[in-house]
Amino acid sequence: MSDGRDDRVGRERFRPPEHPNDHFLLTTVVGSYPKPAWLTDVRERHEADGTAVNDDEWSEALDDASRLIIGEHERAGLDVVCDGEMRREEMVEFFAERITGYEFKGPVKVWGHSYFDKPSVVSEVAYDDPWLLEEFEFSADVAQRPVKVPITGPYTLATWSFNEVYDDAAALAYALADLINEEIRHLVEAGARYIQIDEPALATTPDDYDVVGECLERIVAGLPDDVRLCLHVCYGDYGEIYPEINDYPIDEFDVELANGDYEQIDVFADGDFEPDLALGVVDAHTPDVEPVAEIEANIREGLHVVPPEKLTVSPDCGLKILPREAAYAKLENMARAARNVETDLDSGAIDAAALRAGRE
Template identity: 40%
Template sequence: MSDLPLFPTTTVGSFPKPPYLLEARRKRLRGQIDPAELRRLEEQATREWIQRQEELGLDIFVDGEMYRGDMVAYFADEMDGFAIAGLVRSYGNRYYPKPVVTGPVGRKRPITVEWFRFAQSLTGKPVKGMLTGPYTIAEWSFNEYYPTRRELVLELARAIHEEAVDLERAGARFIQIDEPAIHTRPDEDFELAREAMEIVTDGLSAYTITHVCYGDVPRIYPRMLDLPVRQIDLALKNEDFALLEVFRQHRFTKDIGLGVIDAHSHRVETVEEVLDGIRRSLEVFEPRQVYVSPDCGLKTRTIDEAVGKLASMVEGARRAREELRSVV
């Protein structure tokens, strides 16, 4: 991407919702406000996050997902073939609404395109189209309809492909397809997940990214490099860059979305820490391979934590750029 600086900075997708929006979402559930009022507040929160990204000086923006709850349930809600089975505990007292496939899955209409257009209309910086991948949607849903997981995954891949094509037509130059569940069954299912990604990204000219986190990345490496995307975005910070050892043994042939910020800690990383992470990564990556981002979506942080973390990240990337220039 020729108009981007070295070490372009971006984020993984979600930002924390402001308190007024959380309150409005609760009210909407209880039927105390109408959809138009919720929509107005979602747009307001989106504008605020676009403005914050401008101020932070990020290079590739996201819309912040103010209008999404869970990354799988959001797509399930907007598609044919799904119902919500109920709440299921993921850990501690965290519950998520788990979808269930009850019929043939498919798009009713474009899902994310309108929000993409809205966000992109607010800025001159490129906004990423953000999609949840077919393997993850299937894996994190119950299935009462398709006889095999394979059939469900491939049908979802076709639907997500249509969405990606529509995003591209709407002007998205970057499209990210999140697959945090891709290593759930590394031996049995990786090939299926790869095949699904091939369907999703088939014929796209946009710069494609997949985000993978939590789980055994080494188990799917180097096979992971066969995923038909330009960039793989990974969480490195929360394991103190242990993955670099894995990449040292077998060269990482794609661009890397380098997670340099722990998305699940309250502590705001220092600029030095970010800079150090980038420096260490340059032992295994070429500088032009490296995009700088947090480990994961920041929606579980407070707004202040998220802004603090991103400010360190952007400044760390700027200093890494400077260092490299002074060497050359």
């Protein structure tokens, strides 16, 4: 596979003008964020019969929630923000509803009393109207900081759906990757420059790393060099897909390691890790808010793998299952910890080169 990383513009574009330190650890979110309780109430009343809350009122509620969460991300001190996916309920259903060729035939049981409205591909998938353009344009207009756009990846969309048309999941994934490329082209025309592809399905079927690689090649085809592409793979055994991910045409690889106390950090500490590392430094699965000092130690784990200019600081995964107060506190402490580590790097209190040399 080709590697376009060397020609892509780096993270300095995302450095805030008022940034206080010479070093810059990019801080961001993975995507989802707790929805305000009132938004859930409005949604239920809108979906009940469409009269208690009409379409225009529902649209206004979504705009208000997006505006609110973008503001929270900025107040927490993040360098790159998003709207917390206020307009999305589920990462596969949201896109399946917008892709021609998908159909919903009813929920399937996942575990216990949990159900997933698993979609079916009943005809060849096709691109009709943009999926995320209005969401991005609204967010970019509201935000004072750059906006990241998370997109569920084609491999996850394919393997977490029933396939009634294509020869196999790989063929469906390739077709979906072409559609995602078209969607990103619209986003780029509107000004988007930071795209995250979410592929949680890769963690459960790591032998298909080559399928995901081909999908990524299709996704980046023809995109400008200044588009930053991140691949997020949460949980799983990263040793099953590394070093193969070095061949992926990505700028950044986002991993979930705080939840596992960084037991897998050595997977990447061989000195050959190529993309930037987006490191989860707060646990998305617990409402316990990590102290700033603990998060600083977590950030230093990433400096064992990459130099500061290649380290992005983020939560492990989306934060939507947490209480909103806890999610905000985690982000605020995370941003503060990143700035503290930058100060220590500037002063020499942290020797990043020595940290990498000690782990390789």
